[in-house]
Amino acid sequence: MLEVREISVNYGERTVLGNVTLDLRDGEIIGLLGANGAGKTTLIKALNGTLSASKGKVNIDGRSIAGMSRREIAKNIAVVAQENETRFPVTVLEFVLSGRFVHGNAFGWETETDVDFANKALADCDLAGFEMRLMNHLSGGERQRVVLARALAAGAKILLLDEPTANLDLAHQAMMFRLVRRRCEECRCSAIVITHDLNLAAEFADEIIMLKDGRIAAKGAPTEVLTAENIKGVFGVNVLLDENPASGNVRVTSVY
C-alpha cells in the first residue's frame, strides 16, 4: 500500500512536480498519463527515493521512505525503466538475477530460490530458452522484456513501470499489461504504469491519473477521467470516445 501526500520536486527554481497526492492499494494498477515533460518519470523517481521530494511524504505500508535505506526501499518497490545498451557481455539470466540484489549479501552467490524466481519471471515474459543469450544480441523489444523479467524476479510488491511497451510489438504490448495484471492478482501486488497508450491503460488500469505541468489534472476511474475535454486539455488532441466492443471499456480514437 503506497500513500503519497502532496509531494513536490524542484530542480533549482523550477517546480517539476507540485502537490501530487495519490493512493495505491494492494492489487491495484494505476495508469499514469501525460504529455512529454509533464513529470511522469519524475514522479516515479520520487516514489522510489531516487529523487528526494522537497515537500510531502511517501509512505509504504505506513512507513515513510525517507527513513528507509535503499535496500529496504528496493525490497518493496521494483522499477521497470527503458532498456539501454550494455557495453559488456551479459547473459539474460545474469541480467535477471542481478535484480535479486537485495535478497543476498555482499559475497554471496545465488540460491535455488533466486534462480527459481528468475526462471519463472523469464517464463512469464515469454523468454523461456533465452537464459544463455547475450543481452547485446537481442532486439530492443526482447531486451525490454528482460528488463521487465528482472523487476518481476525481484519479488517486490510494488511495481513502477516507465513506458514498458515503448519498444514492444503488438503481441507483446498486450502481453505486458496482462502479465502485470495477473501478477497483481496472484500476489496482491500493485503497479503504476506510465504509458502513452490510452486504450491499453483503459483496458488494464483500475485508476487513471493524468499529469499536466507537474500537477494532477485528473484522477479517477478510466470512464471518469478519459473524456474528450480532459484529453484535449492534457494532450492538446481532439479525440472520439466510444466503447470497445470486445471488452466494454472506453475506447479512445484520435481525430487527425
Next chain:
Amino acid sequence: MRDKKNGAIVSVILAALALLTACRSGSVPSVGQVETGTPQESPATRPMRRVTDDLERAFLVPTKITRVISTAPSVTEMIFAAGGGDRLVGVTTFCNYPEEAKSIAKIGDTMTPNIETIIALKPDVVFVSTASQIEAFMKTLEANGIAVYVTDPQSLEGVIHNLDQLGIMFGTDQKTKPLIEDIQYRSMRLSVFTLQRDETPAEYEERVRPVRVFVQISKEPLFSVGKDSFVTEVIARAGGKSVTETVATSYPKLSKETALALQPEVIFLSASDDNREPNEVFKNSPAVKNGRFYRIDADILSRPGPRLVDALEQIAKYLHPEKFK
C-alpha cells in the same frame, strides 16, 4: 595509452637521429663561406689566422681573440687552464669549474645551447663539444661572423693537442707549454699501465694484473658504464679493467643478477646524492668485503679536460697503491 604510443614513436625517431649523428661525427662538415673571409665587419681591418679543429674543419679566426663562448664544461675547464678564462663571455649552466666560471653569463646547457644568446654576446669563437646539437645553426653563426671550433678529445693525447691549439690561438704559450709538459710527465708515469709495443695481451695481463673495476653511476636503478663510455678507457689506462666493458651503450641499466655475478675487486661510485654506497647486490663482492669502494668526483670522471690526468692518477692510486709508494 596514447602517451605510450607517442613515446614509442618519439623514441624510434630519436634513436634514428642518434644513429645518424653518430655516423656523421666522423665526416667533415662543409666549410662554406668561412674561407673567403668573414662577412659583417670589414675583413681587411682585422688580421685573421687559419686554424683546423678536431673534426678537421679549416677556417679563419681573428689573430687577437677577445671574446669566446664554451658550450661544454670540459671545454670551459680547458679554456681556463689555457689562460683564456678572462676572454670567456658565455658558458653553460653546468660549467662549475673553476670557481670563476660560475659567474660568467649562461648560454643554456650542452645539449641545447641558446643560439640567440650566443649571437647577442658577439663572440669571436664558439668552442663546442660534439655533444652539442649545433649543426643546424652553423650557417647562422657563420653569417654573424662567429667561428665555430669543434673539440672532440678522445684521450689524453687529444686533450694535449687541444691545449696546444688554444695556446696558439690565445697567444698564451707561456701558460700552456708548462701545463702540457706536466701532463706529459705524469702521463708517462702512468704509461706503465698501457699496452707496450711488442707486448701481447696475455703478457700485459701478467705484468700489470689489471684490477676488476665496477663503475656505479647510480645505485637504484643500477646504472653502470658500457663500452661506448669514455670512462671505460680511463679505467684501462689506470691499470684497471671495467667489468662492464663489453656491455653496449654508454650508460647501460644493468641487471642486478649480472652485477652480483661480476664480483668486482674495486667499485667506483660516481659521486651524487643517489649514489652514496654500492648497491646491495655487491655486499659479498671482494670490493665491499675489502672496503675497496671509493667515491670519485663525477665531473672529473666524465670530462675529457685538463683534470683528466688527475682522475687517472687518483684511480691508478686506488687500483695499484703498491706502485705509488
Next chain:
Amino acid sequence: MAERKAKIRSLSASLRLGGVLLLILVIVLILAAMLGAERLPLFDLNEQQQSILYDIRVPRILLGACVGASLAVAGAGLQSLLRNPLAEPYLLGVSNGAALGTMLAFVFFQSLEITRPLLAFAGAGLATVAVYRMAKSRAGMNVERLVLSGVIVTTFLSSVIVMLTTLLDAAKLRSFTFWLLGDLSQASLNGVYLSLGAVIIGTIILMSQARALNLMMVGERDAFDFGVEVGRVRMLVFGASSLVVGAAVAASGSVGYVGLIVPHLVRLTVGSDNRLVVPFSAIAGAIFVVFADTVARTAIAPRELPVGAVTALIGAPMFIYLLRKN
C-alpha cells in the same frame, strides 16, 4: 539455511577455470625464477647463485605478480563502475597521479621511503576524484565525457611530470625516466609485502562490491532502483582502485595496458559477472606482468628493458585486435 549453491553459467566450470589459471600462474612463476640474465642450475646452487635467486630474482617476480594483479583488478573495477570497457588506471590519469605523488615524495622526503606509497595513493585518489567531478553533469555520468576528462587529466599530469623532470639534475632524471616507463628492478621484500597487502585488501573490497557492480555495469539508475547505495559503492571502488594503483606505481612506475587488456580477455572467457571477473583478473594480471618482466630482463641481457615498454608492445596490438573484433 542449508540452501544449495545454484549452478549458474556452470559455476563449477568457472571454478575449474580458476584452478587452471592458478596453475598457470604457478608455472609462470617457476619459469620466471629459472630465467634471467644469469644462468642458474636447477639444483645445488652455490652461495652466489642462491643470493641471485633469493635476493634478486624472487622478490622481483613476486612484485611483478602483485603489480599485475593490482592493475588488472583496478581496471576491472573501474570499467564496471564507469560502464566503460575502456576505463583503465593509466587512461583515466590515476597512474599519472600516483606517479606524480611518488616523484614529489622522492624529491621532498628523499630517504623516508614510506612516503612514496602514501603520496602515490593520495595522488591516485585526487586524480580519480578530479576525473569523476569533471565528467559528472546534472544528467548523470556520461561515458564520453568520462573518457574526455580522463584524457585531460592524464595529459595535464603528464606535463606536470615532464616539467618536474626538467628541473631535476641529470642523475635523478635518468633514474626517473626509466622508472616512469615501468621498472621492477628496485624490488625489495618490503616492497613486496606492501604491494601484496594492498592488492589483497583492494581485491577483497572490490569483490565485496561485485554484485553491486554487476548492477552498476548496466546502468546507474538500474543500480539505484534495485537497492544499490551508489555513492557508497563509488567511493569504495575509487578508494580500492587508488589504493592498489598507488601501491603498484610507487613500487614500479607506470605499467600500462594491464588494466585495459586483462579484464577484457577475462570477460571474453567467463562473462561479465564481477564475482568472477575481479579475482580472475587478479590472477591473469599477475601472469601477464610476470611474463612481460621476464622478457624485459632477458631480451637484451645483461641490460634491461622497462617492463612498461614490453606490456605496451604486447598490449597495443592486442587492444587493436579486440577493438576490431567488436
